[in-house]
Amino acid sequence: xxxxxxxxxxxxxxxxxxxxxxxxxxxxxxxxxxxxxxxxxxxxxxxxxxxxxxxxxxxxxxxxxxxxxxxxxxxxxxxxxxxxxxxxxxxxxxxxxxxxxxxxxxxxxxxxxxxxxxxxxxxxxxxxxxxxxxxxxxxxxxxxxxxxxxxxxxxxxxxxxxxxxxxxxxxxxxxxxxxxxxxxxxxxxxxxxxxxxxxxxxxxxxxxxxxxxxxxxxxxxxxxxxxxxxxxxxxxxxxxxxxxxxxxxxxxxxxxxxxxxxxxxxxxxxxxxxxxxxxxxxxxxxxxxxxxxxxxxxxxxxxxxxxxxxxxxxxxxxxxx
Amino acid sequence: xxxxxxxxxxxxxxxxxxxxxxxxxxxxxxxxxxxxxxxxxxxxxxxxxxxxxxxxxxxxxxxxxxxxxxxxxxxxxxxxxxxxxxxxxxxxxxxxxxxxxxxxxxxxxxxxxxxxxxxxxxxxxxxxxxxxxxxxxxxxxxxxxxxxxxxxxxxxxxxxxxxxxxxxxxxxxxxxxxxxxxxxxxxxxxxxxxxxxxxxxxxxxxxxxxxxxxxxxxxxxxxxxxxxxxxxxxxxxxxxxxxxxxxxxxxxxxxxxxxxxxxxxxxxxxxxxxxxxxxxxxxxxxxxxxxxxxxxxxxxxxxxxxxxxxxxxxxxxxxxxxxxxxxxxxxxxxxxxxxxxxxxxxxxxxxxxxxxxxxxxxxxxxxxxxxxxxxxxxxxxxxxxxxxxxxxxxxxxxxxxxxxxxxxxxxxxxxxxxxxxxxxxxxxxxxxxxxxxxxxxxxxxxxxxxxxxxxxxxxxxxxxxxxxxxx
Numbered sequence: 029x030x031x032x033x034x035x036x037x038x039x040x041x042x043x044x045x046x047x048x049x050x051x052x053x054x055x056x057x058x059x060x061x062x063x064x065x066x067x068x069x070x071x072x073x074x075x076x077x078x079x080x081x082x083x084x085x086x087x088x089x090x091x092x093x094x095x096x097x098x099x100x101x102x103x104x105x106x107x108x109x110x111x112x113x114x115x116x117x118x119x120x121x122x123x124x125x126x127x128x129x130x131x132x133x134x135x136x137x138x139x140x141x142x143x144x145x146x147x148x149x150x151x152x153x154x155x156x157x158x159x160x161x162x163x164x165x166x167x168x169x170x171x172x173x174x175x176x177x178x179x180x181x182x183x184x185x186x187x188x189x190x191x192x193x194x195x196x197x198x199x200x201x202x203x204x205x206x207x208x209x210x211x212x213x214x215x216x217x218x219x220x221x222x223x224x225x226x227x228x229x230x231x232x233x234x235x236x237x238x239x240x241x242x243x244x245x246x247x248x249x250x251x252x253x254x255x256x257x258x259x260x261x262x263x264x265x266x267x268x269x270x271x272x273x274x275x276x277x278x279x280x281x282x283x284x285x286x287x288x289x290x291x292x293x294x295x296x297x298x299x300x301x302x303x304x305x306x307x308x309x310x311x312x313x314x315x316x317x318x319x320x321x322x323x324x325x326x327x328x329x330x331x332x333x334x335x336x337x338x339x340x341x342x343x344x345x346x347x348x349x
Numbered sequence: 350x351x352x353x354x355x356x357x358x359x360x361x362x363x364x365x366x367x368x369x370x371x372x373x374x375x376x377x378x379x380x381x382x383x384x385x386x387x388x389x390x391x392x393x394x395x396x397x398x399x400x401x402x403x404x405x406x407x408x409x410x411x412x413x414x415x416x417x418x419x420x421x422x423x424x425x426x427x428x429x430x431x432x433x434x435x436x437x438x439x440x441x442x443x444x445x446x447x448x449x450x451x452x453x454x455x456x457x458x459x460x461x462x463x464x465x466x467x468x469x470x471x472x473x474x475x476x477x478x479x480x481x482x483x484x485x486x487x488x489x490x491x492x493x494x495x496x497x498x499x500x501x502x503x504x505x506x507x508x509x510x511x512x513x514x515x516x517x518x519x520x521x522x523x524x525x526x527x528x529x530x531x532x533x534x535x536x537x538x539x540x541x542x543x544x545x546x547x548x549x550x551x552x553x554x555x556x557x558x559x560x561x562x563x564x565x566x567x568x569x570x571x572x573x574x575x576x577x578x579x580x581x582x583x584x585x586x587x588x589x590x591x592x593x594x595x596x597x598x599x600x601x602x603x604x605x606x607x608x609x610x611x612x613x614x615x616x617x618x619x620x621x622x623x624x625x626x627x628x629x630x631x632x633x634x635x636x637x638x639x640x641x642x643x644x645x646x647x648x649x650x651x652x653x654x655x656x657x658x659x660x661x662x663x664x665x666x667x668x669x670x671x672x673x674x675x676x677x678x679x680x681x682x683x684x685x686x687x688x689x690x691x692x693x694x695x696x697x698x699x700x701x702x703x704x705x706x707x708x709x710x711x712x713x714x715x716x717x718x719x720x721x722x723x724x725x726x727x728x729x730x731x732x733x734x735x736x737x738x739x740x741x742x743x744x745x746x747x748x749x750x751x752x753x754x755x756x757x758x759x760x761x762x763x764x765x766x767x768x769x770x771x772x773x774x775x776x777x778x779x780x781x782x783x784x785x786x787x788x789x790x791x792x793x794x795x796x797x798x799x800x801x802x803x804x805x806x807x808x809x810x811x812x813x814x815x816x817x818x819x820x
Contacts, residue, residue, distance in 0.1 A: 034681040035439075035692040037781050039767030040708075040715050043360065045728070045774040047721055104721060146722035146775075289726040294738070345736035345759055346357055346594060347604040 047145070051105035053238045057229035058112050058284065064222035069120035069172065079124050081111030083131030091140040106145050110134055113153035116280055117324070118160070121172045126164055130156040150331045151291045154281075154324045161324070223279045230283035239287050242296050246303025247282040247310075248273060254311040266315055277323035278310065291331045298341035305330040352558055354585035355595040358734040360768045362588055362688060364559055368523045368645040368654035373531055375658050376671060378425050378450050382662035383435060384410065386444040388701035389486040390493045391417030396446055402429045405456045407636050409482075410446055419494045420484035421446075422636040424660035426454040438665070438684055438691060438698040445699060448662070459635050465534050466632040467574060473546045476631045483630035484637045484702075489514055489591065489620030490685065492703040495627065498619070499546045501612045508547040509615035510601055513540045513554040513624055515563060516584060516591040519686025524641035524705050525621050527656045529556070529563040533570035536621050539628035541576050547617055552579040553600055554621070557586045588688060589766040593618045595734050607762050637661070637702060642668060646709030648678035659700055666696045669707055680712035688767045718776025729779055732768035735759070739769035739779040746786040752793050760787045761794065 065073045088107040092100045101107075114134050118127065134156030142148040161168045233239045251272050258266035272278070286292060286306055293299045306326045313322025387393040392415035404410055404423040411421040427450045434442040455461055470476055481496035501508065513536070517525040528536060537554070544552045554571075556564050567581045582600060589595055594605050596618055603614040611618055619627075622640065629635040644655045653673050665684070669675050675682065675696070683690040685705055693707075729739035742760050745751040760783060769779040 033679065033693070033696075034712075034715060035694045036681075036717070037692075037778075037784065038685075038690060038765070039688045039771045039780070040681060040683050040690060040692065040710060041362075041687045041771070042718060042776070043362070043772045045772065046718055046776070047724055047774045050724075050726065050774055101721070106724075144722060146724045289724050294725060294727045294730060294740070342758075343730050343733070343736040343738055344357065345762065346598070346734065347606045347609070347762070348736075348759065 047104040047106070050238055051109050053233060053236050054109050054284070055105065055112065057232045057238075058109075058116070060225035060228050061116065061222055061280075062112070064225040065116070065120070068222075072172070073120040075124075076118055076120055076122050076127060077112065077115040079127045080115035080118070080131060081108050083128045084108070084111035084114065084135050087131055087135040088140065088144075091136060092144070096140070096144070101144055104145060107135060107139075110139070110152045110156075113280075113284060114156045117153065117157040117277065119168065119171050122167065126160060126167060129163070130160045133159040146290055148290055149334075150328055151285050151288050154285055154327055158324050158328065223274050226279045226283055230279075233283075240296065240299070243287040243292055243299040243303040243306075244282045246300045247278070247286060247307045250304045250307025251278065251311055254308065258311075258315060272311070272314065276314075276321045281323040281327055282306075286327050286330070291334060293334055293337040293341060295338070295341035295343065298337040301341075302330050302334065302337055305333065352583055352585040353599045354587045354590065355599040355734060357598075357736045358730075358732050358768060359587040359589065359595075360732050360772055361586070362520050362771070364586065365520045365647075366523050366526070366645075367521070367649075367651070368643050368656055369526060371523070371527070371654055371656050373527050373641060373656045373658050376660070376663065376668065378453060378660065379663055379667045380450055381430070382424050382427075382448045382450055382660065383664060383699035384421060384424065384446045384448065384662040385435075385437060385699050385701050386411055386421065386446070387437070388421070388492065388661070388703065389419040389484075390491055391415060391419070393444060394418060394421045396432050396444070398429050398432075398446065400429050400431055403427075404429060404448060405454050407456045407459050407638060409636075413481075413494070417494060417497060419486050420482060420636070422484055422638050423448060424638045424662040425450045425452070427451040436695045436698060437701075438693045438695055440694045460633040461635070462633075465538070467534070467538055469538065469542055469545060470631070476542055477546055479631050479634065480627055483626075483635065485623065485626045485630050486637070486702050487620060488622040488626060488640060488703060488705075489618075490689070490703060490705070492701075495619070495623055498617060499543055501610075501617075505610070505612045506615050508550040508612060508617050510617070511540065511544050511547055511550050511552040512596055512600055512616060512618045513552065513621055514591055514593075514596055514618055515554055515556040515560075515567070515621040516596065517560070518557060518586070518588045518590040519688055519690070521643070521645050521708050522686045522706050523643045523645070523656055526560055526563055527643075528622055528625055528641055529560075530566050532625060533566045534574060535628040536624045537567065537570050537574055537576065537579070538632065539624035539626070540579065540619075541574075542627055542631050543617075543619060543624065544579070549578065550615075550617070552576075554579070554581045555584055555590075555596060555600055556581060557584050557590060559586045589734055589764070589768070592734065592764055592766060594764065607759065640700075640702060640704065642700065642704050643706040643708075644668065644672040645706060646676070646679065646711075647714050648676045648709050648711040659704070661700055661702050661704075663700050664697055665693065665700055665704070665707060668700065669696060672707075676709050678711040679709035681710045681715040683708040683710065688771065689765070717778070718774075720777055721775040723775055723777060726774060728772045728774060729769040732772040734766060734768060735762045735764060737763060739773075739783060740777075742783050742786060743777060743779050746782045752790055755786050756790045756794070761790050763787050 084107045085102050089100050089102050092098050114130050134152040138150050138152040138155035139148045252269040255269040255272040259268040293302050309326035309329055310322045394411035395414040396411045398410045405426045408423045410423045413419050427448045430449045431447040435445040437443045477496055485495040486492040515529055540552055597616045598604055605611055605614055626637050639658055639660050642657050642659050655672050682693040684693050745755050763783055
């Protein structure tokens, strides 16, 4: 036989999936929230976003080329996703050099130090955000008033609703939030302002079978139950379930960060436990901590437990007890 | 009624059967045929003819050599030209009987008529003997000798269900389907024969819901024959439904334990084509010398897809030539389906009892993704029908010398269905590595079992010695 043919083990074809396609789906899922953020904050939100993506991709490219001396991995688009997620946790008027520092920490420290995609213990975007929050507390907690194409009459610059709990009292803060808020903007970072757009994106990911719902549902359920119990005991001190489910970074964190493949458990039930942990820590920080918001910390703390959870939870095997 | 399927894992490959509506055609005999001695699971058969002997179609030319082995018959009449090793599809040297074909004159005692014999003999032992004498093996892929499966070892549980596997869950393959469309009655009679041999368990003919025409065809044939205790069951399409363990779980809601046989949960699974071969053997005394092969792929024009009835021993290249030659765009030729078939290294190899397809894939379809880092998405464990964690097994294998942990995580249960590699977005060669790990673990398990047996025997021997001393 003159011709030669490929010989290799089964299977002989592949499902139409790849890391790049998965990341592309995540980017598509985040786009409604990006559009909302543009509408509310105008071009400045887009600039922060583009800076963040560019810095993240450049950092990864430079590290693979000059330090690791390996083929570049930026083609898998995971650095783009990190860039978008990082930008969504930042105020829309962030100076570019702070965004750069965030990107260097996210990609350089949290991702590439561990060996790059798939190896990191902590969610890179959250590490970047927390680093900036600790290093630049003033810039990170001062939110510009929405001055984009849609203007909210009641919008205020300065503090987010979570920050106002201490000023206004839980009952007044509660009264500001209802399910109608889903459609409105609540002052805050790009990622915080439209719960609905983020949920739409999450549902897209569910339909595309990119993520499973268990971690996200577990966080929401834990937060609702804990807030429900505390709120019913003392509504003057503790904010209620609706307030806690709709404010801050909980939706962005639960739908796009806590369920990140690399830093979350492999098993569904492991994911439920992990989600419970995040919800619990989040509520403890919100009620008793000195930070108004604890989503980032809650996810980072639970990221550390993932190797242990992976050891404890396994698939049900066929024909074995 | 909600449709049945298995509950752990599985994937949904693109449903693609371009040869579905091509009626079965007969292939003319080539000048020379090459009959492999190792075309069944177990010991290779032992030739009983010599070079220069005249043979007739259907004549026994090699006997089974061992408990798990099968008889082999001449696919045509002619002269034995040589008995010598030849490379099989993978290039391994296997003894073959080479026959110069002179015609198609059958041995005596074979009913070559087309009429359907629906009256089933009473004598189960006689039927079992015929199945053995006619060299019938499982044609769903494993080629395990059928007479052994139909005659469970003494002490094993009674067969409660006979599952006739018509799921043909691999894309592209249509040989089982065409047989169900064109010769349904013979399949059903074959099933009824096996049912009787097994002592009358309930018989379910299992077909996936993407083949409604096959369901109708089989239901009509069953209604005409009127056998009791037999039904056609529709299953929800999912790969690998045609795998024995998955089919048992789908239909009976029982799981076969690790390393155990289906009969341990009261199940016997036989493929539809095997049922057809059983019919031919018992009702017509016709040995297994032909089967159906699908010539198909994704780089063939519509008219170039075929289903052929071939004589076992025709070179695959002869079948390919007859069908119009290997297409230019073909980069890989597979014997079997895209998920579990075997890549053909040697197209000049002889067709065997288990040959079910010649599948041509172009490079774009069959190329593998460039391997990237695992992103721990868990798609592989979601896809694994055995509930294994391929990412973990792959990691343990790559770490080296972790056989204990691999065994603990049940690498030996892998059925090599390919779902993990198929669904991995990072293109990691999961199954390639897991297959090697599985072989290592299984040989360690065998060595341990042998050592345990030897030490038990030594202990027994020393005890008898001590007892003899006492006396």
